Amino acid sequence: MRRRTARRLFTDEFKQEALTLLASSGRSLAQVARELAVQPSVLRKWQRPLTTGVDKASEIALLKRATPLVGGLFAYIEGYCNRRRPHSAPGYITPDQAKLRVA
Numbered sequence: 001m002r003r004r005t006a007r008r009l010f011t012d013e014f015k016q017e018a019l020t021l022l023a024s025s026g027r028s029l030a031q032v033a034r035e036l037a038v039q040p041s042v043l044r045k046w047q048r049p050l051t052t053g054v055d056k057a058s059e060i061a062l063l064k065r066a067t068p069l070v071g072g073l074f075a076y077i078e079g080y081c082n083r084r085r086p087h088s089a090p091g092y093i094t095p096d097q098a099k100l101r102v103a
Contacts, residue, residue, distance in 0.1 A: 010038075015046045022047075 022032045022043060033040040093101075 018043060019046055 018032070018036055018038070021036075022029060025032065029043055030040050033043050036043075
């Protein structure tokens with residue numbers, strides 16, 4: 001059985017310097033990873049928070065703008081379409097007719 005090696009920990013400064021080297025050197029990710037003696041997947045993971053941070057902010061802004069539109073769409077579906085369409089489960093009556101029977 002293989003003995004596990006201890007997991008290496010890298011400081012934030014080292015990660016930032018590695019990403020700066022990757023961006024400014026013009027070399028491939030694999031070459032920079034070899035030079036720094038880290039796996040290429042490790043460098044990719046370090047890049048991910050930098051690239052997705054902007055996307056998350058824009059995604060949140062998009063959701064804030066879209067929420068009233070989605071709410072309006074559901075209000076239309078529930079208020080107009082479903083009130084007039086008969087449903088098979090309660091004996092082919094509309095939701096409004098079902099409410100009147102219960103009341």
